[in-house]
Amino acid sequence: MAPQLLSSRNFKSLFDSVDTFLFDCDGVIWKGEKLIDGVAQTLDLIRSKGKNVVFVTNNSVKSRRQYAEKFRSLGVPSVTQDEIFSSSFAAAMYLKVNNFHKDKKVYVIGGEGILEELQIAGFTGLGGPEDGEKRAQWKSNSLFEHDKSVGAVVVGLDPNINYYKLQYGTLCVRENPGCLFIATNRDAVGHMTDLQEWPGAGCMVAAMCGSTEREPIVVGKPSTFMMDFLLQKFGTETSRMCMVGDRLDTDILFGQNAGCKTLLVLTGVTSESNLLKEGNEIEPDYYTSTVSDMMKLMESP
Amino acid sequence: MLSRSVASAVSPVSSSSLLPNSKPIFCLKTLSGYRSSSFCGGSFRKINHKPLRMTSSNMTPRAMATQQLENADQLIDSVETFIFDCDGVIWKGDKLIEGVPETLDMLRAKGKRLVFVTNNSTKSRKQYGKKFETLGLNVNEEEIFASSFAAAAYLQSINFPKDKKVYVIGEEGILKELELAGFQYLGGPDDGKRQIELKPGFLMEHEHDVGAVVVGFDRYFNYYKIQYGTLCIRENPGCLFIATNRDAVTHLTDAQEWAGGGSMVGALVGSTQREPLVVGKPSTFMMDYLADKFGIQKSQICMVGDRLDTDILFGQNGGCKTLLVLSGVTSISMLESPENKIQPDFYTSKISDFLSPKAATV
Numbered sequence A: 001m002a003p004q005l006l007s008s009r010n011f012k013s014l015f016d017s018v019d020t021f022l023f024d025c026d027g028v029i030w031k032g033e034k035l036i037d038g039v040a041q042t043l044d045l046i047r048s049k050g051k052n053v054v055f056v057t058n059n060s061v062k063s064r065r066q067y068a069e070k071f072r073s074l075g076v077p078s079v080t081q082d083e084i085f086s087s088s089f090a091a092a093m094y095l096k097v098n099n100f101h102k103d104k105k106v107y108v109i110g111g112e113g114i115l116e117e118l119q120i121a122g123f124t125g126l127g128g129p130e131d132g133e134k135r136a137q138w139k140s141n142s143l144f145e146h147d148k149s150v151g152a153v154v155v156g157l158d159p160n161i162n163y164y165k166l167q168y169g170t171l172c173v174r175e176n177p178g179c180l181f182i183a184t185n186r187d188a189v190g191h192m193t194d195l196q197e198w199p200g201a202g203c204m205v206a207a208m209c210g211s212t213e214r215e216p217i218v219v220g221k222p223s224t225f226m227m228d229f230l231l232q233k234f235g236t237e238t239s240r241m242c243m244v245g246d247r248l249d250t251d252i253l254f255g256q257n258a259g260c261k262t263l264l265v266l267t268g269v270t271s272e273s274n275l276l277k278e279g280n281e282i283e284p285d286y287y288t289s290t291v292s293d294m295m296k297l298m299e300s301p
Numbered sequence B: 001m002l003s004r005s006v007a008s009a010v011s012p013v014s015s016s017s018l019l020p021n022s023k024p025i026f027c028l029k030t031l032s033g034y035r036s037s038s039f040c041g042g043s044f045r046k047i048n049h050k051p052l053r054m055t056s057s058n059m060t061p062r063a064m065a066t067q068q069l070e071n072a073d074q075l076i077d078s079v080e081t082f083i084f085d086c087d088g089v090i091w092k093g094d095k096l097i098e099g100v101p102e103t104l105d106m107l108r109a110k111g112k113r114l115v116f117v118t119n120n121s122t123k124s125r126k127q128y129g130k131k132f133e134t135l136g137l138n139v140n141e142e143e144i145f146a147s148s149f150a151a152a153a154y155l156q157s158i159n160f161p162k163d164k165k166v167y168v169i170g171e172e173g174i175l176k177e178l179e180l181a182g183f184q185y186l187g188g189p190d191d192g193k194r195q196i197e198l199k200p201g202f203l204m205e206h207e208h209d210v211g212a213v214v215v216g217f218d219r220y221f222n223y224y225k226i227q228y229g230t231l232c233i234r235e236n237p238g239c240l241f242i243a244t245n246r247d248a249v250t251h252l253t254d255a256q257e258w259a260g261g262g263s264m265v266g267a268l269v270g271s272t273q274r275e276p277l278v279v280g281k282p283s284t285f286m287m288d289y290l291a292d293k294f295g296i297q298k299s300q301i302c303m304v305g306d307r308l309d310t311d312i313l314f315g316q317n318g319g320c321k322t323l324l325v326l327s328g329v330t331s332i333s334m335l336e337s338p339e340n341k342i343q344p345d346f347y348t349s350k351i352s353d354f355l356s357p358k359a360a361t362v
Helices: A011-016 A037-046 A064-073 A087-097 A112-120 A128-133 A164-174 A200-211 A225-234 A250-260 A272-276 A292-299 B072-078 B102-107 B125-134 B148-159 B170-179 B189-193 B225-234 B261-272 B285-294 B308-317 B330-335 B351-355
Strands: A020-023 A052-057 A084-086 A105-109 A123-126 A150-156 A178-184 A241-245 A261-265 A285-288 B080-085 B114-116 B145-148 B165-168 B186-187 B212-213 B238-241 B250-253 B258-259 B303-307 B320-326 B347-348
Touching: A011 A292, A020 A225, A037 A052, A037 A292, A052 A225, A064 A084, A064 A112, A064 A292, A084 A087, A084 A225, A084 B125, A087 A112, A087 A178, A087 A225, A105 A112, A105 A164, A112 A123, A112 A225, A123 A128, A123 A164, A123 B072, A128 A164, A150 A164, A150 A200, A164 A200, A164 B258, A178 A200, A200 B261, A241 A250, A241 B189, A250 A261, A292 B125, B072 B320, B072 B351, B080 B285, B102 B114, B102 B351, B114 B285, B125 B170, B145 B285, B148 B170, B148 B238, B148 B285, B165 B170, B165 B225, B170 B186, B186 B225, B189 B225, B212 B225, B212 B261, B238 B261, B285 B308, B303 B308
Parallel strands: A020 A052, A020 A241, A052 A084, A105 A123, A105 A150, A150 A178, A241 A261, A261 A285, B080 B114, B080 B303, B114 B145, B165 B186, B165 B212, B212 B238, B303 B320, B320 B347
Antiparallel strands: B250 B258
16 A cells, blocks of 8 residues: 555544554654754653653664663653664674673674673673774785684674774684674665765675675664564554654564554655655555654644 | 685575574675676666676586696697686785796797786786786786776776766776876775764765766775765766676785775665676676777687686686686685586696696696
8 A cells, every 4th residue: 555644634543553653763853963853842742642652773883871861962861771772782682682602702893882782781892993993904924813702793884994894804704613794784874964864884784795795684674683672671562563764674664574553754864756756665654754743643633 | 604615605605594593584685796787777878888797607508517627738729818817826915826937938939818807906007017027927018907997998988078087996006097098086095094073064075077986995995985985876967886896805915815895895885775887807898898909709718717706707708718726715625515606617726737738636
């Protein structure tokens, strides 16, 4: 069925059939460091009607704790860290549920958020932002060394990507027996700043696919890996959840894969013409311009 | 257990085979890069040349499995031209492989044409000429075809307008070749020093007259370049996305493998969600170019290389005879592995086996 524009005619039936709203962050709640208009009031209103609110973000640069801090600094102190499911958290949880040995290390091509979540889960992380300062050497008698006890390489958004990190990660994946190659997500681009899109984790992950000739395990959207954790927290069925996002091939696909209702907002990477053009295969149940439209619809008689 | 030999074979290995007890996670499809190149987007200028074939030779089923080279003279007499890869065939890092000068001299004495085709885009043909000279080899710059040269030659072949610019994510070799061909370029190693700060109100500008982005091996790779290239490809109408090559790993030093051009190209594919036009092996562009330039028939060529998914596939795609040497990245067990689908006509340990005309021990 074609996506329906959210309106007073269909809003009530959607709202009444949902117990938990899942929100993406970049392009839905904020853009870079700016909160999108009306979001804080909309979230408060949704909670006041007895619904749960949860945030599922593919951006692995921060940990859940750091995201809660970001919400607070943007004027939304009601959001607690256990309502936030970032792909940094997902990567650490993946290793945990798969019984990754604590004597193995994890090499990180990505931000602090991943390192922090790994540490909280009891794992030893190497790499991360400080490897952005390192340079490889190419002399015929020097060898580029890598830690043979690395059992997993986790790749996420990394604005400090460089050759050193690509080489380190490549050697681990190609030469350490059984080394896992995990991607927090594969978003091609994202609104890292409010004014334009920037290459996303999909870029760093594809760089590693190019040198390792392997496909990664993806823990972020559209993989439904995170859904198990969400269900543990809220216990409702996924059919009583609604995923609200700005990206078709991650947010909406995630919602569909998990059996949730889906609502696309146009404040992020997807425009109405992208959505409605021929050839688009991912159709959300509903779409609307911005999250605060929900507030207007909740308040109208 | 993932050993290097399997990883170097053609098709990407699925990572889920390594997980003992996990459910398959949703996996996005493989970006293999060895599909036939497709021009994406509507506003491309029409290119009047044969499409670049890169798909594996399932199209022309090989009747025979590879054979060890036993009669070198017979092979030598059956062709007019030898195309040699460089890394792992002629040299390893900066060291000449044993017996190479005598072998090349012998072939020339027999009247054979010699050509050198390398995916390494860090140097220009002139710089490679110097490398050959330093190693004591008698090779002319006109006989060398690096993927840096291929990128410039490709742009010439499609009459890329001289008033458009080329953004380069790669090293000096590409810049030199573009300059020689008369093209304006931006980027290259200097952009490795550029930093960006992702803060509110920051906008990265890019030149709107960039009509092509050329991506190759780049040790000075960074986010600035990725974003610049991405903006050009996504926002400049008709902007071409050209890759010098997609080698996963390369022998920068003879001691170990290093992440190759396939990594940088992969990054741009990830952010633009477009496939590039590949000018280096296994694309047939360089083969078509030199066949045309020298007036040679492809059936009269023998391609000699150390890598199955670039050198040998290049030779097969071009309709040439193929000889794999084991002096580089491919071992006999990789060649004979059931996972390997690429069968060269012959294999031998190194090119100096040509000097002992009958069976050489492998």
